[in-house]
Every structure is written in C-alpha cells, then in structure tokens.
Amino acid sequence: MxxxxxxxxxxxxxxxxxxxxxxxxxxxxxxxxxxxxxYYQTRAERSILNRYAPEIVARAGARELVELGSGSASKTRALLHAMAGAGTLRRYVPVDVSMTVVERCAEQLVELFPGLSVHGLVGDFERHLVHLPAGESRLFAFLGGTIGNLVRDERIAFLSSLSELLESGDRLLLGIDLVKDPAVIEAAYNxxxxxxxxxxxxxxxxxxxxxxxxxxxxxxxxxx
Structure with a gap:
C-alpha cells in the first residue's frame, strides 16, 4: 500500500x-x-440480473461463482439464487481487498444457502488471481462497472491475466455501463x-x- x-x-x-x-x-x-x-447503475444492473439470471446460469453451465470485487455479494445474489434453483451451486469464491467484508459475506451466504462451500480470497484482483482455488465450470463475475476503475494498460494486464486463468467450461460475465448523458453520470457521483x-x-x-x-x-x- x-x-x-x-x-x-x-x-x-x-x-x-x-x-x-x-x-x-x-x-x-x-x-x-x-x-x-x-446512482442508477446498480438498479439497472440488478434489474437485468433479476430478469436474466436463470438464462445466464443455464447458458454458462456453471457450478461455481467467482466474484471479483465481491463486496457484500449484493450484485450477484440473483445469480446465486438462480444457480441454487437449478441445483448447480457448489461453491462461491468472493474476491475482495477487505478481510472483514469477505468474512461477513461468507457468513451471510452460508446461512442463506446451507451446504454452500465458500472460499474467500482477500486480495487485489489485479495481482492475486493466481491464488484462486482450482475449479471447474466456473462463472467469473466482474460487475458494477468496476473495470472502469482501471486505466487502459491496467485493463489490458488484468484481462490478459484473467484469460490465462480461464479454462474450458469457464465463463466471464462483465458488467459495463453504456454511453450516457454526462449530466446523468455526474449526478450519480454527486x-x-x-x-x-x-x-x-x-x-x-x-x-x-x-x-x-x-x-x-x-x-x-x-x-x-
């Protein structure tokens, strides 16, 4: 630091x-x-996931959900519920820089989804992805427009390292905002x-x- x-x-x-x-x-x-x-971004993304999570999960064929920048896992609850409903949810891997956040997230999800295996990783998704546990049929979720926090060279490095980790059967779900009126974006951050x-x-x-x-x-x- x-x-x-x-x-x-x-x-x-x-x-x-x-x-x-x-x-x-x-x-x-x-x-x-x-x-x-x-702050429209979260509502818009959540609405999309609530509507299409079952279809996303079915197309991905995922048994594990790896969330990069998980926070409280509020962004991926719809995906977790869809995977549980389809009977395919085996493990959730939250990646976050805060140990407190990862521990709290794990406690909440184990209570919400009995039998769920949670393997938290405290670290920076730009540098610590190599420490992710091995798995199969993983759905990597990078939501909330978080990729916008990275400048061009950082995005290239991050996506390159991620591509080396993805194996056959893995999928990436990327959440990115669309072009907006600058006034709308400025209001969201003010x-x-x-x-x-x-x-x-x-x-x-x-x-x-x-x-x-x-x-x-x-x-x-x-x-x-």
Missing amino acids: AADIREGLGRPFKEIPPKYFYDARGSELFDLITEQPE DRAGVTASFNRNVLHAINLELDADFRPEDFDHVA
Missing part, C-alpha cells in the same frame, strides 16, 4: 488506486451509494446526501490508519 500511495501522490496529477477505497468502512459507504436515487463525498474522503482516513499519515479529510472537497 505504501508504495502505491507514494507513487500515486508523486504524480503531477495525484491519484490513489481505487482498491484502497474499499476498506470495511469504505465498503459500507459504497453500499449506501448504490441506494442513492441518483448524490445530494453526500454519501459519495464521504466515501472518497474515507480513503484518507484509511491511509492515516494504515500508514500513520496525517491527512485532514475535512480539508478536502469532493468534485465529480
């Missing part, structure tokens, strides 16, 4: 890798973001409740905690 933060803040246009926004508190705030009326602003400032709290830094989050304005 220290090397990434040092490198990012040393650039002329300073930046912090998005993965560091998703500590336990950041993940909670992001879940709140998805509930804001301006919710009136200020949740996105709190989410973005929270990364400074995380850096202070993890690296003993001295950022004053209240001195930073959110602009999108």
Whole structure:
C-alpha cells in the first residue's frame, strides 16, 4: 500500500488506486451509494440480473461463482439464487481487498444457502488471481462497472491475466455501463446526501490508519 500511495501522490496529477477505497468502512459507504436515487447503475444492473439470471446460469453451465470485487455479494445474489434453483451451486469464491467484508459475506451466504462451500480470497484482483482455488465450470463475475476503475494498460494486464486463468467450461460475465448523458453520470457521483463525498474522503482516513499519515479529510472537497 505504501508504495502505491507514494507513487500515486508523486504524480503531477495525484491519484490513489481505487482498491484502497474499499476498506470495511469504505465498503459500507459504497453500499449506501448504490441506494442513492441518483446512482442508477446498480438498479439497472440488478434489474437485468433479476430478469436474466436463470438464462445466464443455464447458458454458462456453471457450478461455481467467482466474484471479483465481491463486496457484500449484493450484485450477484440473483445469480446465486438462480444457480441454487437449478441445483448447480457448489461453491462461491468472493474476491475482495477487505478481510472483514469477505468474512461477513461468507457468513451471510452460508446461512442463506446451507451446504454452500465458500472460499474467500482477500486480495487485489489485479495481482492475486493466481491464488484462486482450482475449479471447474466456473462463472467469473466482474460487475458494477468496476473495470472502469482501471486505466487502459491496467485493463489490458488484468484481462490478459484473467484469460490465462480461464479454462474450458469457464465463463466471464462483465458488467459495463453504456454511453450516457454526462449530466446523468455526474449526478450519480454527486448524490445530494453526500454519501459519495464521504466515501472518497474515507480513503484518507484509511491511509492515516494504515500508514500513520496525517491527512485532514475535512480539508478536502469532493468534485465529480
């Protein structure tokens, strides 16, 4: 983390890798973001999955669901229910940077789907995919437009590494937003409740905690 933060803040246009926004508190705030009326992406994707999950699962023939950037697994509940309904759900593999989030997700899903095997992986999906457990007939889900957090070179590297992991019978389900009026997108990241602003400032709290830094989050304005 220290090397990434040092490198990012040393650039002329300073930046912090998005993965560091998703500590336990950041993940909670992001879940709140998805509930804001301006944030259309989650509602649209969830509507599609609720409608087509059985068809997606049938076409994929999946026995395992691997979710990259799982959070609370709210994005893939429809897929899990469809796989359970078809009698094909054997294992769920959530990948997230927060151990707290992975553990909480596993506890909830084991209770919801008795007998489900959950193999959580705490790590960065850009670097730690090699640690995924071996499996067969896996459906990899990368939803929520998360690929948009990666710049071009990072996307190429990520997709290349993922292609090396996919085996015969595996499938990839990728969620990407379509072209929108800029005003619609800007509103989605400027919710009136200020949740996105709190989410973005929270990364400074995380850096202070993890690296003993001295950022004053209240001195930073959110602009999108």
